[in-house]
Amino acid sequence: MQFDFRKKRYAVTILLCYMAVISISCQQGIESGITSLATPIPQGTSQLTPLSDSLARGPTLPQRHLDNTGQPEFVTVGVVSASEEPVGLQMPAFIEAEVAGRRIKNVVLMAGDQGEDGSKRLLLFDELIPEPFSDESEIWPDGIHEIVHVWYSLGDYLTDDANGDFVLLQDSNLGKLMRTVDGRFRHAGQENYIEAILIVDTGEGGSIGLIESTTGSTISPQPGDEFQITNIDLLEDLNLAYSPGVSLIFNQAGQLTYEKRPLPGGLYFLGISSETESGMTATDLQELTVGNENLRSGLKAYYDPVKRFQFLYPEYLMEITEEGERLASQNISGTVKLTITSYPESYQKPVDDLKSNVLRTFGDVQILYEDTAPMGSTGALSTAYGYEAADGSHTGVFLVFYQDELAYVVDVDGRSDDEARMLETVKILSDSWVHRPGVSGQFSGDWQPASVHDFELWVPSDYQFVKLTNEWHRFSGDDGLTFIALRSEPAAGGRILDRMRHWLEIAVRDVDDFAYSDFYTLDLADNSWIRLDFIYKLMDGTEMAGSIMAARFDEDLLFAWAEAPAEIYETFEREQYLLSLANVRRVK
Numbered sequence: 001m002q003f004d005f006r007k008k009r010y011a012v013t014i015l016l017c018y019m020a021v022i023s024i025s026c027q028q029g030i031e032s033g034i035t036s037l038a039t040p041i042p043q044g045t046s047q048l049t050p051l052s053d054s055l056a057r058g059p060t061l062p063q064r065h066l067d068n069t070g071q072p073e074f075v076t077v078g079v080v081s082a083s084e085e086p087v088g089l090q091m092p093a094f095i096e097a098e099v100a101g102r103r104i105k106n107v108v109l110m111a112g113d114q115g116e117d118g119s120k121r122l123l124l125f126d127e128l129i130p131e132p133f134s135d136e137s138e139i140w141p142d143g144i145h146e147i148v149h150v151w152y153s154l155g156d157y158l159t160d161d162a163n164g165d166f167v168l169l170q171d172s173n174l175g176k177l178m179r180t181v182d183g184r185f186r187h188a189g190q191e192n193y194i195e196a197i198l199i200v201d202t203g204e205g206g207s208i209g210l211i212e213s214t215t216g217s218t219i220s221p222q223p224g225d226e227f228q229i230t231n232i233d234l235l236e237d238l239n240l241a242y243s244p245g246v247s248l249i250f251n252q253a254g255q256l257t258y259e260k261r262p263l264p265g266g267l268y269f270l271g272i273s274s275e276t277e278s279g280m281t282a283t284d285l286q287e288l289t290v291g292n293e294n295l296r297s298g299l300k301a302y303y304d305p306v307k308r309f310q311f312l313y314p315e316y317l318m319e320i321t322e323e324g325e326r327l328a329s330q331n332i333s334g335t336v337k338l339t340i341t342s343y344p345e346s347y348q349k350p351v352d353d354l355k356s357n358v359l360r361t362f363g364d365v366q367i368l369y370e371d372t373a374p375m376g377s378t379g380a381l382s383t384a385y386g387y388e389a390a391d392g393s394h395t396g397v398f399l400v401f402y403q404d405e406l407a408y409v410v411d412v413d414g415r416s417d418d419e420a421r422m423l424e425t426v427k428i429l430s431d432s433w434v435h436r437p438g439v440s441g442q443f444s445g446d447w448q449p450a451s452v453h454d455f456e457l458w459v460p461s462d463y464q465f466v467k468l469t470n471e472w473h474r475f476s477g478d479d480g481l482t483f484i485a486l487r488s489e490p491a492a493g494g495r496i497l498d499r500m501r502h503w504l505e506i507a508v509r510d511v512d513d514f515a516y517s518d519f520y521t522l523d524l525a526d527n528s529w530i531r532l533d534f535i536y537k538l539m540d541g542t543e544m545a546g547s548i549m550a551a552r553f554d555e556d557l558l559f560a561w562a563e564a565p566a567e568i569y570e571t572f573e574r575e576q577y578l579l580s581l582a583n584v585r586r587v588k
Contacts, residue, residue, distance in 0.1 A: 001327050002325040007026065021171075053154050064425040074277040074574045075101030079284045081439060082270065089262045090312060094305035095150045097272045097284065098446060103522075104140035107274045109149055112234065114267045114287065115165075120234040123155055123263075125313070139277065142525040143582035144447055144458060147437055150303050151270055153290045158229065158248060165246040166231050166263065169200065177203040181229065184244070185210055188224035188466060196229055202256045207256040221250045238273070238283055256300050270367040272450050277308040299428065300325070305438035307342065310403060312432035314425055334416040336422050338429075343407040354400040358409055362387075368395070373430040376401035376408065386416075397426045403435060450475065452486045454588040455558070460483060460576050481544070482564040482572060484580055491557045494531065496550050503548055504532065504560065509542075511536040522562050525583045535566060545569035547577075553584060 071239060080096045086092035096195035099107055124334040128147065130140050155166040158181065160383065169179040187197035197212035200206070210219035210227070221227070229245035248256050271285030302320050313320070317338060319328045327340040349357075359365070368384040380401035387394050396413035410429060414422035448461040452473045459465075463475040465482070476483040489499070497519065510512050516534040523529070529551040536544055546563035560581055564572040 004434060019549050022102075022336070030400070036183055071279055072328070073101070073103040074579075075099070075104050075274045075276050075280055075282045076575070077272050077274050077282040077284045078445075079271060082286040083288060084234045084437075085292040086289045087151075088153055088265075088290055088295070090295055090299065091291075092301055092303040092310070092485045093145075093153065093270060093288055094303065094438065095149050095151065095270055096271070096305070099140075099147060099272065099274050099282075100144040100278065100446070100575075101274065101282075102142045102574075102578065103277045104142075105275050106274060107140065107145070108122075109147075110234070110270075110273055110285070111151060111173075111281075112168075112355070113263070114269050118270055122240075122407065123166050123580045125168060126172070141193050141583060142579070144579055147272060148305060148474055151303060152301070153263045153268070153292060154260050155263045156202075157259050157294050158198075159257050159259070160248040160251060161257065163246055163248055164257075165229055166261070167229055169202070173201065174199065177201060180211075182213075182232065183230045183463050184228050185219060185221070185415070186226050187222070188226070193228065196227070198256070202258060205256065207250075221254045223252045223254060225250045225254070227256065231260070237282060262295065263290050265289075265291045265293055271458070293303070303436065305436075307406060308436055308438035310432075310434055310436045311429050313338065313428060314421075316421070317425070321338060331421075334447075335418040336412065336425060338425065339409075339411045339413075341409045341411075342491075343409075344414045349407070351378055351381050351400055351402065354407055354409065355383060358400060358411075359383070359385075373401075375399060375410075375430055375433045376403035376433075377504045378402045380410075380577050382426075382430070391415065395422065399426075399430060405544050414446055420445075451465075452585070453488045454586055455488065455553075456587050457580055459580050477564075479565070481542070482568070484562045484577055485559070486560065488556045489556050491552055491555050495554070495556060499559070500530065500532065500548055500550055503559070504534070507536075507548070509535060511538065513537045513565075518583070522549070524578060525554070527584060529560075529581070547573075548579065553586060556586075558584065 001534040004356045017382050055464060076099070078098045080098055082095045084089070084091040095109075107127055107128045107130075110122065111126065112122045114120050124496070130145060143521045156169045156179075157164055159165075160166050167181045169181060172178045172180045181200060183196060183197040183198055184193040186193045196219060197211045198207055199209045200213065202230045203206050207227075208222075211217070212219055226247050226249055231245040232242045232245065233241040235241055250256060266289075268288045268290050269285045269290050271283060284385040285420055299308060299312040300315055300317050301312050307329045313329070315329050317336070318332065320327050320329045321339075325344075326340065330337040346502055359367075362575065363384065365385040365387040368386055370384070371382040373380040373382045378401050380399040382397060382399050384395065384397045386396075393416040395411060395416050396410060396411060398411040400407070400409050402408070410433075412422050412426045412429070429582045447458040448460055448463070450457050450459050450473070452463065453471075459475045461478070463477055466474050466476065470475065471489050472485060474483055474485040500519070504516060514534065514536040517532050519530055519532050521528055527578055529549045530546055531549040532547070533547045535546075538544060543566040545566040546561065549560040551558050560577075562573070563569075
């Protein structure tokens with residue numbers, strides 16, 4: 001699937017972090033006495049000393065991954081949870097997805113309407129950007145990413161005031177607000193069309209010109225000329241199909257009108273698609289029912305699927321911005337301001353104490369009256385106040401309450417000459433604040449969190465954990481043979497290659513036909529590992545494959561040992577093992 005249009009937006013992503021340490025299979029045993037290590041990790045294979053030939057029980061294996069370009073690419077996309085109830089502009093939808101892989105080139109959010117015959121017309125194609133984003137790399141970091149996105153079921157609409165339709169806006173190099181629409185064009189009175197791209201200024205709300213698709217030359221549309229929209233459908237095999245859509249006639253200014261509109265009620269799809277550098281793709285789409293027929297006039301919604309609350313607020317307030325645990329908005333003139341602050345779950349005090357704390361931060365204000373409001377799980381205390389400022393007299397109302405073990409303070413402040421709108425905003429907020437279902441929790445799909453000493457990692461969700469008496473951590477698959485085993489050691493007192501030889505010597509014991517590769521380096525995300533691979537046979541003849549890896553993180557050396565039956569090892573390594581070692585994070 002090769003898309004030729006790209007739009008980048010920051011995703012609400014949470015990057016999974018992993019660490020890895022060494023262990024050994026249950027067939028091989030584990031030694032409890034570990035010598036400390038000190039020698040820094042060599043940066044190239046030229047510094048690595050070959051193992052003694054006496055260790056080998058068979059031919060030397062080739063290196064599986066000689067450099068980054070030879071590493072296997074892989075990507076999966078899985079929607080963990082999504083809105084199930086009918087959604088709309090004032091009841092936004094959410095989607096929570098896991099994207100896991102290596103050498104991921106792009107991740108896109110897709111949405112569109114779905115016909116009764118199952119056809120899918122694309123109306124949204126936004127390329128997401130991992131956060132934090134590095135301009136130095138054109139690919140996503142290796143590992144697992146959680147994406148949470150809120151979709152307000154707003155569409156991009158083109159019209160000539162007589163006819164119109166929703167369109168797929170595509171990116172352009174003409175500026176942030178300049179977008180394009182595929183279609184074809186013909187002058188008034190002519191029979192033949194030419195393929196063309198319409199340039200739309202989304203800031204000004206109209207078309208500003210055309211570009212001929214084949215030559216790149218500009219076209220100046222005249223009154224009465226025609227632009228026919230090209231519909232872009234997503235096929236079952238994820239290829240794109242193009243078909244002629246609605247025809248629009250340019251007005252007396254040679255323009256068409258662009259606007260944002262709520263999508264009409266019906267069946268839609270929303271999902272995530274991802275692609276690696278070599279073109280491997282993965283996609284997961286969910287069906288949604290949109291109902292925008294009975295919208296409340298003059299109101300828009302804010303929805304947080306992580307904290308699971310939603311409220312409505314007046315359209316005269318600007319879009320809400322997020323600053324950590326604080327939400328903020330105001331009208332254009334700044335005479336009415338809204339702030340919503342949430343506090344950590346550990347912030348557990350009586351609601352009266354919360355109110356007193358807020359008043360202390362406000363300073364010299366006069367309490368006008370107090371009341372209650374039906375907000376949150378506890379009900380809210382409502383306090384009206386007044387004060388003098390440099391721009392004149394102000395009045396405001398703040399509400400304090402609990403919901404889902406989080407404390408909230410909602411404050412609406414305004415100049416006294418705009419008190420009516422301030423009070424209207426308070427009432428709209430308090431009447432519309434509701435608890436809504438949201439995300440199921442970080443990585444509740446194919447991955448589960450795990451801790452090993454001072455590090456965090458994620459392992460497959462169906463793996464069983466056993467902490468051995470000598471501090472080894474082993475995560476095993478249900479076949480009893482596949483596992484990832486982990487341990488960390490202080491980086492003081494020994495050589496990393498000596499320690500890897502030590503574990504290799506243990507791996508050789510009591511197995512048949514053992515063979516191993518030379519040491520080599522392998523980069524995973526921002527970390528460089530030393531690695532060797534091996535194969536052997538169990539007593540029943542089962543062929544096994546595995547690897548030992550080691551890397552240094554500050555004052556610790558991290559080792560990883562993994563094994564699986566040889567017939568599934570490459571899949572296990574690509575889809576589980578290497579992902580679990582990407583992006584190690586220390587928590588202490």
